[in-house]
Amino acid sequence: MNITLNLKKGLDLHIAGAATGSPATAETVKPRLVALTPDDFPGLTLKPLVKEGDTVAQGTAVLQDKHHPEVCITSPVAGTVKAVERGERRKLERIVIEPDGSNNAVTFDVKNIDNEDSARKFLQSSGLWSMIRQRPYNIVANPESTPRDIFVNALDTAPLAPDMDAILASQAKELAAGAALLAKLTRGTIYIGRRQGSKIAKIADIAGATMVDIKGPHPAGNAGIIASNIKPVNKGETIWTLDGITLARIGHLALNGTLDTDCIVAVTGSEVKEPTYIKTITGCDIESIVEGRLIKTTHHERIISGNVLTGFAVKNDGFLRFPYTQVTVIPEGDDVVEFMGWASLSPKKMSTSRSFPGHFLLKKLFRPDARLLGGRRAMIMSGQYDSVVPMDIMTEYLIKAILSKNIENMEALGIYEVAPEDFALAEYVCTSKMPLQTIVAQGLEYLRKELE
């Protein structure tokens, strides 16, 4: 049985630089370097299994969780370990691998995956387990947890996001195999969200899963929003969330026994000459992706691995971060001198406020930069967050509960249902410029530390 979700709250930002062209004909970019970033797998305490100079194949375990040694993260490519980078207090920052161009790949045994236990081991050893998140806490799924339901978002509604329909529609076989494997891991339902009325290609119905046709502005495509509007997480329950690409990868692995680490990346943003799709490998270095694609300018620019709302700011020597298959380049804005900006009537200003003429230019594509455009203040305006968070949650009160570290109130107000990304638009519209995603992330972290 399929479900239709029609969400009203939210906001689609009109930003210049959407990728054109078809993902199917994307140019292939060979990465010079590939990196795995432990920060992309919150909840795991990772230790390296390799050292500099080691040769790895695609699928070789590179990182391992201290507390659950069966959970590991595998190399997306065959090559040599170039660096094990550590930061302050020897914190593991990333493992950099230089591809050697060979096709050496670990083959995983796909036979005898007939029960829950074998399916878990299969996913954990291949590294795909670490790409599944759980709620509460928005961390990598706890190997001891059994999910009530699994929510897959096979759509991305974020600003300038790649067209998931076009990318995933051709992988129907993989998606179905992935869903079949996940079905072994839950007694509940697998919900797969897809965009309603997609023009180009449509993700086909998948047997054994409930398809959710979603209509509405961002953040309608967030897995947490889908879950919240179908069957919210209650205290004591766990759900798993993953994106459509990960589901297809799980399917590929189940069908072939090898990892599919190719990924279609949308190179977007106002500072990109010709925003388009490219085909590369997960963890690819940013240099290889953006080289020759940026507009030559004198002003500073910000390269974001991901979208403008939740992505990571990376330098030229950074890497594509999980789970993003998008790179956005916008002006940094720290070199702009603007006289009395608060009084501006310039149509170039992007805002939800009707006091800006730009608000009425419905077709205009804006070129926002990374400035806060105001000072940090206490929460002043009311009701702003609620208008962009399509969940049955008292957002302002949840934020206040988090700020006051009141665990009882956090639980009562539904912190288990949320992830920082669900508050990204609220952070964008906040006139007090409050760092809501950071607050939510810290709240979840605090709660986990206190309760575990």
Next chain:
Amino acid sequence: MRPYFEDGGRLHAFRSVYDGFDTFLFTPETTSHSGTHIHDAMDSKRTMIIVVLALVPCLLFGMYNTGYQHWLAAGQGVGPFWTMLLYGFLAVLPKLVVAYVVGLGIEFVVAQWRGEEIQEGFLVSGILIPLICPIETPLWMIAVATAFSVIFVKEVFGGTGYNIFNVALVTRAFLFFAYPASMSGDKPFIARDSILGIGGDVPDTFTGATPLGQVATMAGDAMHPITGVTGAEVSQWDMFLGLIPGSFGETSTLCILIGAAILLFTGIASWRIILSVFAGGAFMAWIANMTATPTYPVSFLSVGDQLCLGGFAFAAVFMATDPVTAARTTAGKYIYGFLLGVIAIIIRTYNNGYPEGAMLAVLLMNALAPLIDYCVVQCNINRRARRARLNS
């Protein structure tokens, strides 16, 4: 310039002041380091300035009306337009300056002391204070009341965004209770002296009661006509335009509606609150009018008069909608507004001691707003708890 104001610089004691002016003149270059990379161009500076802009029609009309009432009271008929406006400007200017200097002065000092940026909240409070006071309020009283209000109503709670009561209204309430003789009755609402040779002198014996003041002291079992300062009857149209004695900026319902239009168009004031305040006020005024009794002469006023007169409309548009002190939840806003309107009319009608109830009603509802929100939030919490029980 900046190094002088940084820690260790010669002028570091003025760092927050420098920052205040710097961010006022130039948009800060601060970029986001965590979370979203882009932000809406709307900030609290612009929000506050738009509220100030929305108050400008009331301010201008207040200037004109002050001159107009003065000319009438001085027995000189209606004076030249620009001269009357200039008179009103000169009458209100010292009050504006005093309110801003005292209030912003305290804000600057506190910001420097806390090591924070200067917050913009007082930009609005500073213009509201002269607008809601009678024109004859002595300057020193405004200074004392403003200082009290900014320190004890705002700063001790943590500054803009943390206060429970509306700062400008507490200033007014402080004046009302500390110096009742100067704030009510029939004297303070008309400017009495000539300023810089403009205007005439109003005789000491002259009285100019506000319409509500007149109604409150009426005797008999029917409505007497409301009279202006010259003794002539005031038409409903004059009441709507605001050509009546009253606190400086709150007499003109027309200008208040212009302000409301600005606030609603820009989405800064909550339409839910404004609508429900008027609904509550109209509902209570209708009940009062249906059960009119000579014991409470204000009950003879029609619904339209009740909403036009006194500070009701001003409170509904500019005071009740203060997002910090109003209810914050959507459902809470309706309840808050409706009760506010009802209580304003109840105080005004059934308490002959206070000819105006809007101020007290807003302050009372400010105190109750957290309770209303608590109930609304509790509904959400209960819903979630029930859901969890059903599932387990």
